[in-house]
Amino acid sequence: MIEIKELCKTFRMPDGRQITALSDINLSIQDGEIFGIIGLSGAGKSTLVRCINLLERPSSGQVIVDGRELTALKPKELRQARRSMSMIFQDFNLLMQRTALENVCFPLELNGLRGEAAWRKKRAMELLELVGLADRANSYPSQLSGGQKQRVAIARALATEPKYLLCDEATSALDPNTTRSILDLLRRINETMGVTIVVITHEMKVIDQICHRVAVIDQSRIAELGRVSEVFTNPRSDIARELIIPRDRAVLDTAGGRRIRITFDGSDAKAPVISEMVLECQAPVNILFADTREFEGVTHGHMIVELPSDPRQAEKLLVWLKNSQVKWQEEA
Ligand SMILES: Nc1ncnc2c1ncn2[C@@H]1O[C@H](COP(=O)(O)OP(=O)(O)OP(=O)(O)O)[C@@H](O)[C@H]1O
Ligand SMILES: [Mg+2]
Missing domain, CATH: 3.30.70.260 (ACT domain)
Structure with missing residues (x-):
């Protein structure tokens, strides 16, 4: 479970001004759920997801993952705790000089999951099969479509067997059909592997399609939080109404x-x-x-x-x- 308590994040600009990106965020994400975070541009979504894995350090408040408060961990413990989380992005972040297979192998090389090169390759191949890209294992990212690149990124994210998958606008660069197929893949990963998924998006249709619960963020605060069906049929905040x-x-x-x-x-x-x-x-x-x-x-x-x-x-x-x-x- 991921618990976020009274989390605030402010950025100090070079000219001394402060920008509040998140104020008093409280939420908990249950094991096994697909949790959506939706809001307009600049609402604070990416900052929130970066605070969940402490890529960004909260200005105050707590991030508790499986009972461990991340902000209190020593660097080595934090690195270990972070292994339970993987992230995918809008622009895929693949290594361009490596093939699809080598991209998926990469976290296995990095994360001390060294083993034999042959074992890594076999494992990476299984993951490419899972995302439906086994036949493109030797292609370079430049030879793949956006949807295929995101599949490689998903396979790579799963290589370390994370408990949590954080997706920041993972389908925003994709057309509607490709978006649907990537969301179907995420749902299958959730259902068959039990991976808890956090989906950040500005599109309500993404939330509708796969999320169980949703938090609506507006100007750095949670405006509304609930089951997707409830928020969709009975939006209480102006921002939720506007997004719907x-x-x-x-x-x-x-x-x-x-x-x-x-x-x-x-x-x-x-x-x-x-x-x-x-x-x-x-x-x-x-x-x-x-x-x-x-x-x-x-x-x-x-x-x-x-x-x-x-x-x-x-x-x-x-x-x-x-x-x-x-x-x-x-x-x-
Ligand atoms: N490193 C940073 N330094 C200064 N300000 C930042 C930084 N990161 C984010 N911000 C500010 O924090 C606010 C929230 O930004 P954030 O990127 O979290 O929004 P977002 O909801 O992800 O938007 P988008 O949908 O456009 O990705 C914005 O005002 C942004 O300018
Ligand atoms: Mg963002």
Whole structure:
């Protein structure tokens, strides 16, 4: 388990100014879960993940991994504790002069897991098989696509048999299909090898697809934390709402009327709510936004509709909504 307690991080700039990257962060990541950290650019996500493995030293607060407080460890103990964690990045960080296989061998050479060269090679080959790249073992990174490079990076990260895998925007440089396949691979690694995964991203779709829980970070603080299905269906903070339904969606801006957000939380998601409403009220509504997703086999969704401009028709719809089982609220 990774526990973060009252963690703060400030950077001092050369001109003496202080930048607060993280304030009073409290969270715990359970063994076996896929935990997401989402926020806009500059929110503090990378700083947080770098504090988890102490690449960055917190200004105050504690990082406790499997009961050991990392900030209190001596350098040698810290090196040892860090071995339980691996990291992957947006730009893959592969060694360009080494083949895929040699890249995967690299941490085995470094980490005192020396053994025979033949053993290292065999182990690296197994890992390349796991990520579906055995046939490209002798290719150099420059000969691989982005998705393939990230697969090599994942194989390399797993070489030391980490308990935790920290992923900082690991799919941000990839197209949607490749993103999906890399996320599927991470989920398989979580499920079959029991690796606890921390996923940093600015994209809600990444969180939806594989995370169990999510912390939403806004301006160096945790704005919201909970199960993904809960945060998605019932976002309480402005920032979570914005990440789920970006405010800049052109269609929302052009709509002048009163807007209602309808939330589906599983049981009724597939019920034809809107058509029922329109039929019963005999009033037209304009659907501005609709999005449904599956979490744990249950469909959840959001819909934003614009009320008719005729106040009597609008009132009729509001009365219908009030008398229905539907969860809704008027948008500001
Ligand atoms: N080494 C550093 N020195 C000074 N300021 C830093 C340093 N690292 C990060 N910061 C500042 O801390 C804040 C948080 O940065 P961080 O990189 O953690 O954000 P992020 O959420 O990862 O953003 P992005 O999505 O763009 O990667 C920013 O204001 C950034 O400028
Ligand atoms: Mg970052």
